[in-house]
Amino acid sequence: MNAAQHALWEEAAERAGLPRLLRKVIDGERLSGDDGLALAGCEDVNLLGFMANLARERKSGRLAYFVRNQHINYTNICNKDCSFCAFYVRAKDPRGYVLSPEDVRRRAAEQLSEPITEIHMVAGINPRLPYSYYLDIVRAVKETRPSVTVKAYTMIELAEIVRVAKKPREEVFEDLKAAGLGSLPGGGAEVLSERVHAEIFPKKLTPAEWLDWARAAHRAGLRSNCTMLYGHIETPEERNDHLLRVRELQDETGGFLTFIPLAFHPDNTEMEHLPPTTGLMDLQQIALARLMLDNFDHVKSFWIMVTPQISQLALWYGADDIDGTIVREEITHAAGALTPQALTQAELVGMIREAGREPVERDALYNVIWRGAAEGAAA
Amino acid sequence: MTGGNGNLSGNGSGDAAAFDAVAAKVLASERMTGADAAVLFRHPDLPALGQLADRVRRRLHPEPIVTYVVGRNLNYTNVCWVKCKFCAFYRPPGDPEGYVLTRDQIAERIQALVDLGGREVLLQGGVNPQLKLDYYLDLFRFIKSRWNVHLHALSPIEASYIAKISGLTLEAALGRLKEAGMDTLPGAGGEILSDAVREEISPGKDSSDEWLDVMRTCHKMGIRTSATMMYGSVETTDQRIEHLQRIRDLQDETGGFNAFIDWSFVPDATELSHIRRASGFDYLRTTAVARLFLDNVKSLQASWVTQGPKVAQVSLRFGVNDFGSTVLEENVVSAAGGTHRMDLPGMIRLIEEAGFRAVPRDTNYNLLPAPPIEEIKTRWARFAASVHAAPALPGAAGTQ
Numbered sequence: 001m002n003a004a005q006h007a008l009w010e011e012a013a014e015r016a017g018l019p020r021l022l023r024k025v026i027d028g029e030r031l032s033g034d035d036g037l038a039l040a041g042c043e044d045v046n047l048l049g050f051m052a053n054l055a056r057e058r059k060s061g062r063l064a065y066f067v068r069n070q071h072i073n074y075t076n077i078c079n080k081d082c083s084f085c086a087f088y089v090r091a092k093d094p095r096g097y098v099l100s101p102e103d104v105r106r107r108a109a110e111q112l113s114e115p116i117t118e119i120h121m122v123a124g125i126n127p128r129l130p131y132s133y134y135l136d137i138v139r140a141v142k143e144t145r146p147s148v149t150v151k152a153y154t155m156i157e158l159a160e161i162v163r164v165a166k167k168p169r170e171e172v173f174e175d176l177k178a179a180g181l182g183s184l185p186g187g188g189a190e191v192l193s194e195r196v197h198a199e200i201f202p203k204k205l206t207p208a209e210w211l212d213w214a215r216a217a218h219r220a221g222l223r224s225n226c227t228m229l230y231g232h233i234e235t236p237e238e239r240n241d242h243l244l245r246v247r248e249l250q251d252e253t254g255g256f257l258t259f260i261p262l263a264f265h266p267d268n269t270e271m272e273h274l275p276p277t278t279g280l281m282d283l284q285q286i287a288l289a290r291l292m293l294d295n296f297d298h299v300k301s302f303w304i305m306v307t308p309q310i311s312q313l314a315l316w317y318g319a320d321d322i323d324g325t326i327v328r329e330e331i332t333h334a335a336g337a338l339t340p341q342a343l344t345q346a347e348l349v350g351m352i353r354e355a356g357r358e359p360v361e362r363d364a365l366y367n368v369i370w371r372g373a374a375e376g377a378a379a
Numbered sequence: 380m381t382g383g384n385g386n387l388s389g390n391g392s393g394d395a396a397a398f399d400a401v402a403a404k405v406l407a408s409e410r411m412t413g414a415d416a417a418v419l420f421r422h423p424d425l426p427a428l429g430q431l432a433d434r435v436r437r438r439l440h441p442e443p444i445v446t447y448v449v450g451r452n453l454n455y456t457n458v459c460w461v462k463c464k465f466c467a468f469y470r471p472p473g474d475p476e477g478y479v480l481t482r483d484q485i486a487e488r489i490q491a492l493v494d495l496g497g498r499e500v501l502l503q504g505g506v507n508p509q510l511k512l513d514y515y516l517d518l519f520r521f522i523k524s525r526w527n528v529h530l531h532a533l534s535p536i537e538a539s540y541i542a543k544i545s546g547l548t549l550e551a552a553l554g555r556l557k558e559a560g561m562d563t564l565p566g567a568g569g570e571i572l573s574d575a576v577r578e579e580i581s582p583g584k585d586s587s588d589e590w591l592d593v594m595r596t597c598h599k600m601g602i603r604t605s606a607t608m609m610y611g612s613v614e615t616t617d618q619r620i621e622h623l624q625r626i627r628d629l630q631d632e633t634g635g636f637n638a639f640i641d642w643s644f645v646p647d648a649t650e651l652s653h654i655r656r657a658s659g660f661d662y663l664r665t666t667a668v669a670r671l672f673l674d675n676v677k678s679l680q681a682s683w684v685t686q687g688p689k690v691a692q693v694s695l696r697f698g699v700n701d702f703g704s705t706v707l708e709e710n711v712v713s714a715a716g717g718t719h720r721m722d723l724p725g726m727i728r729l730i731e732e733a734g735f736r737a738v739p740r741d742t743n744y745n746l747l748p749a750p751p752i753e754e755i756k757t758r759w760a761r762f763a764a765s766v767h768a769a770p771a772l773p774g775a776a777g778t779q
Contacts, residue, residue: 002395002396002399003403004397004399004406004425005399005402007406008402008427008431008434043430043733044433045693046427046433046696048429050427050430053424276723278688278689278728278729278733279689279691279692279693280693280732281732282689283693308661308692309659310659312659313425314425316425333704351658353425354658354661355425356422356423356424371743372571373559
């Protein structure tokens, strides 16, 4: 059965010097750090895609997930000065803003006619915001749209909230949950490398601290995603270590839902001299994540960062999720993203079907909201 | 949930056994039938399609290189009576927005190319009823007398129309154009070589047979050409296959096509704006099928103008061996909607990051020595500065 394709991939693996790894992937064995580095050196993106797709189809079959969501970036004021960020401004900058709980309520009410299931809220670290603010804006969303999952606050924001709360973080997690926090996004992991941390985001959590906060949140019953910002100063070894570190934590807690490689956008940042990521690199990062992270259920290609075109392709290179409708993304667009700021549900379903996958609308926790059939032919 | 099956078959829709039979043909280097192409067009497994196409590419181009040409587009007129529904560039005769570039404007554009070390001038216009054979003969002689450039000029419908309004046979007109300096003819206007499609989207244009006939005549006269396909408008998959079949048949007969270029229709500002823009997925699958089907056309060119840098780079693993022209000024597609821009250092970076050596070529796909990258960067930085400093040229509306 399928002898020709067998021969095709055996031949490709032979040419790439990876026949042993192909066998390991087919057998579903866990890959080592050295395996990860060998894969990172493979220039044959289709071979990587083939292997990643085996792993992907073991997890999700032909399904491809999306969510109807909305982003709210509650403040752009930040004291972390990360050199990869074009979104933040300093405290006294006239462009600075803070959305009041009333503003957040209004934003959440803007699209009441749309059946949104997730509101994604992340922002800068603005030390003037009191503890009550963070609880109030979660409540504001939940009161406006009781059925949505509020997916809010990255690890560094949690650390800031605990700082201003002046109480143990376990108590803060419980307060946030009581206010309506449903899950955590995975942003801010950047690259879990001490060198990269020191160079481009020294004021943020260290890699060990980030992992410690994720561990604590998972233990408190809050599930989170996990990201990796690639395409700036990091090396393939550092990306590989990032994957190994989060895999280890996932073995321990099982709290991560999805892994999301994020493409660095250089425009308007301090690293503007760097070129944007390429299409092959975007697909490679998806494939490597899928192959290495055998204990993650999902790998997402975030179309805002890599274009809808690449996210659609990624459904054959390891991704089983393309995020969502995203009504109004601000952060990547501040860094020159040329992608649209929203896609409709019909556009997402059309992309998935054209790629021969079965669309599944999910909520933030991957509960199935709607499941459509696949289509054989182009939509 | 449908669990993955863990073997090497893939798990997408499409007929796995039929796909494997086509894959077996590719491994055995056998020629593909139209029915085989139809199987591939139904198959969504991109890594497998890409791997097959990449294998054929390696057979035809064993060296790990991707070529490019330093060239520019020169749209000498936008006046056109053909009125294709998919075109947002043309203005009908008498329209106040119609233009014909002056000699000075043409000279400035060619000089900019020469300053970049380039030689390929892709000279293409609308089909302008005011311009007869003498206009072209004078223009070509003027250009050739001043610069050592390669004239990649006109399209089949421009050539046949020039002959017609000048009262000459096609052979006679082409002979005189060649004598005046025309070197090769681009493959534009192929659209889809199926008359049902042409009737619908470009009823004023030449028929499939007429288009192919101009190509045949060129090839017999030693004028090499390229071939294009504009997909993603109203055509069916079968009509795309018909197009590929007709190109392959003519190539069997003449061998005169240097390259094939497929690009997707950009609908936004055209009469067909209700059509959704074709995806990168469709582009890569179509390109892979073209590479597998057109076993007698040596080169496949990336369409970065319509697909953008990311998908164009990925196409290098889907059968494409050439990144095309640096273009400099794109008016036709960009009139229809957002297009992409790229400078040569950016193009070289995409090629090299894909694992290939970037090598310049001439219009006939002969390899040329590559200047040092620092020299290329300096030239292009100078060019970018001059473009920003100069006021917009007439006829450059929509240029990015």
